[in-house]
Each structure stands twice: as structure tokens, then as C-alpha cells.
Amino acid sequence: MAWACRLGLLLALLLPVVSASTPGTVVRLNKAALSYVSEIGKAPLQRALQVTVPHFLDWSGGVLQPTRIRILNVHVPRLHLKFIAGFGVRLLAAANFTFKVFRAAEPLELTLPVELLADTRVTQSSIRTPVVSISTCSSFSGHANEFDGSNSTSHALLVLLQKHIKAVLSNKLCLSISNLVQGVNVHLGTLIGLNPVGPESQIRYSMVSVPTVTSDYISLEVNAVLFLLGKPIILPTDATPFVLPRHVGTEGSMATVGLSQHLFDSALLLLQKSGALNLDITGQLRSDDNLLNTSALGRLIPEVARQFPEPMPVVLKVRLGTTPVAMLHTNNATLRLQPFVEVLAAASNSAFQSLFSLDVVVNLSLQLSVSKVKLQGTTSVLGDVQLTVASSNVGFIDVSVGLRPLENPLLGGACLEPGE
Known part of the structure; x- marks a missing residue:
């Protein structure tokens, strides 16, 4: 009618x-919603993990030489979200990083697998909107390998490069995830107020x-x-x-x-x-x-x-x-x-x-x-x-x-x- x-x-x-x-x-919101978010969330997580790596200070030639390192690609093949009763949501992710090391002699490409674990608490803000916050976060890096598998780089240099990159990722990856969560909170904040x-x-x-x-x-x-x-x-x-x-x-x-x-x-x-x-x-x-x-x-x-x-x-x-x-x-x-x-x-x-x-x-x-x-x-x-x-x-x-x-x-x- x-x-x-x-x-x-x-x-x-x-x-x-x-x-x-x-x-x-x-x-x-049910488990299927988390599965959906896990799938569509891979792309924004990959972008968030594209952090800046400071120069590596190379002493191998007897002279201190700053070496530039850049992330070429971040691929997240697995992202899993699960509910934690009485608390919030747990994030489990696997990411594969590809780095380019701009050495004077010859550029070097390295791959590094990283596992991410973060627990997020879901609470209520003072203005009555849902708020997501990172409670705990940690990253676990695997072993770095040369991209082409040639193993032409000296073992000592590879160990130093790996130590430098892992230290940077340990400090920056969880901060990037926290910034990603803050973006979610900004969106959740738009739910309050008068909507026409x-x-x-x-x-x-x-x-x-x-x-x-x-x-x-x-x-x-x-x-x-x-x-x-x-x-x-x-x-x-x-x-x-x-x-x-x-x-x-x-x-x-x-x-x-x-x-x-x-x-x-x-x-x-x-x-x-x-x-x-x-x-x-x-x-x-x-x-x-x-x-x-x-x-x-x-x-x-x-x-x-x-x-x-x-x-x-x-x-x-x-x-x-x-x-x-x-x-x-x-x-x-x-x-x-x-x-x-x-x-x-x-x-x-x-x-x-x-x-x-x-x-x-x-x-x-x-x-x-x-x-x-x-x-x-x-x-x-x-x-x-x-x-x-x-x-x-x-x-x-x-x-x-x-x-x-x-x-x-x-x-x-x-x-x-x-x-x-």
C-alpha cells in the first residue's frame, strides 16, 4: 500500500x-563478523606495517658507513581474530617482509617472516561510544634470508642486519597496530551525536x-x-x-x-x-x-x-x-x-x-x-x-x-x- x-x-x-x-x-557481532573483518583487514594491516627503517651503521669495512634500508613489500597471508570472553578480541597475524639494503657494493634483498600477537580490550568511553585499546602486543621475527636464496652475503653481516631490522620492527610494529586501532576508534566516535x-x-x-x-x-x-x-x-x-x-x-x-x-x-x-x-x-x-x-x-x-x-x-x-x-x-x-x-x-x-x-x-x-x-x-x-x-x-x-x-x-x- x-x-x-x-x-x-x-x-x-x-x-x-x-x-x-x-x-x-x-x-x-558474531564469529562470522570476525572472519569477515579478518579477510578485509589484511590490506589495511599490510599498509600499516610499512614502517620506516633507520639506516644501518656498517663497520665491516673498518669505516663507519650508514646503509639505507627500505621495506619493499609486506604480505599478510594470515590474519585471525577471536573473542576473549570478558575481555575483548585477540589478533594473530603472520606477515612476510621484503627489505632492500642499499649497500655500496651491491644492493641486497632480504625476506623476514614475522608473527604478531595483540590483545585488544573493548570498553565504553565517557561519551558512551565503544572504545578499542591495545592491552598487550608482541612481535616474533623468524630468520632473515636473501631474497634470491643465493646466500652470497657474509654470515656476520647478515646477522648484524637481521639484529638491526628485528630491533626496529619490535619497536614499531605494535605502535603501527595501535595507530590502526585508533583509526577504528575515530570511526566509532562518529556514531554519537545527532545524525539527520x-x-x-x-x-x-x-x-x-x-x-x-x-x-x-x-x-x-x-x-x-x-x-x-x-x-x-x-x-x-x-x-x-x-x-x-x-x-x-x-x-x-x-x-x-x-x-x-x-x-x-x-x-x-x-x-x-x-x-x-x-x-x-x-x-x-x-x-x-x-x-x-x-x-x-x-x-x-x-x-x-x-x-x-x-x-x-x-x-x-x-x-x-x-x-x-x-x-x-x-x-x-x-x-x-x-x-x-x-x-x-x-x-x-x-x-x-x-x-x-x-x-x-x-x-x-x-x-x-x-x-x-x-x-x-x-x-x-x-x-x-x-x-x-x-x-x-x-x-x-x-x-x-x-x-x-x-x-x-x-x-x-x-x-x-x-x-x-
């Missing part, structure tokens, strides 16, 4: 990824408590406060705590998101107060399948036919004065909408004349799904639509026989622009 197009705005409010005592959303939802509405996210970490997942309790014209949407707080069951969600899924009834109610109230669910429906007069005209109405309401002997377009002004009611059930949800519909017809002088108005009650089934990291919903009408005449300028209207010329456009699937 036409209101389904507005539900995209509602659903966008509930997630964009993340008052503060009761969570309205629980976001649970519509022209006059915003949403603010904050964490309710320190994240819960188990061996299987990390759980973030998030509160979302909606604002309209700078004022928060406040509903009575439900005393029942919102808790996501431990074993819930599709096996192998990267994330499980729980949305509370309170969050749905707040979002619906925001949409109703902002007028986002209001719309004007206008039919095309010359369309063969258009029933939204005075001729179609005149066959059901004689006074309309008398006042409009020639077909004229009809406009439905739909206004939602009552907040929609959402009920969440297993595997689906229902919405109850009670719009006020004014029916107008174009007069000969291009002005619009009010014919009658209706109080409407409609129940919708809402099926939720996820597509491209966005929550979306499809609706269908449940049962009969209840129509009651609120006022009439065209005499008696028998709604018991139905008003199909109005019901079809009202319940159709066309996306229409919101009314003023």
Missing part, C-alpha cells in the same frame, strides 16, 4: 550499524553499558533517542528489560540485531508528528484503469454525479492524526493505522471542492527482511478496511456497499509524495 513507501524511513531510523538506562537496540534522519528529525545513539564479550560474540546495548525539531521523542519507559536471548539468529550470520517495542513506538510517533506518513493521492484522469475521478464516484454517490456531469480528477488528502500502533510477533509484526482521508474534486475554476471525509482503520502485516545491510519491510492488508463517514457535502454515503474507487488507490502500492 502507499504507506509502505514511508516505512523505509521508519526502518532507516532503527539501524544506521549503532537516555541511557534501557537499551532500545541490541547489536550482537529527515529535514526536521535526527537520531542520537549511545551505549547503555560496557559491551559484553563471550567466546562466541560481542554484544552492544544501544539506546537510540529520536528528535523532532530539536526536541526528543519521549515515551513512557517500559519496566520490562529488553534482552536478546543468548541463542538467537541465523547460524553463520555476522550480526544479530534486536529491536525493542519501545524503539518501534518512538519511531512511529516521530513519523506521525513530522507528517512523514501524510500523503496526497491524485489519479491520472485519462488513464483507462483510473478510478479516482468523479465519474467512478458518481456511480456510487448520486449527488457527485449531479454536481459533476463531466469527469473531473479526485484527490485524496491522507493525514495521520493518530500515532500508528505496532505489535511485534514471532517472525512478523502488525501495524494499525487510523488515517483521516479528505476527498476533494477539481472544480471548473481549477479550485478543489471538498466532497466528504472518512475515518479509516486499516491493519497491516509487516514482514521484515535485510537487504544490503539495510532493514526493509513489505506490507499487506489484514482483514477488511473500516470506513466511517466523518463529514459529507454530497448527502448520504452508504459505505457498506464499498468505495472501491477510493480503496484501490488508498491501498495501492504506488510511492507518493508526502503532503504538506
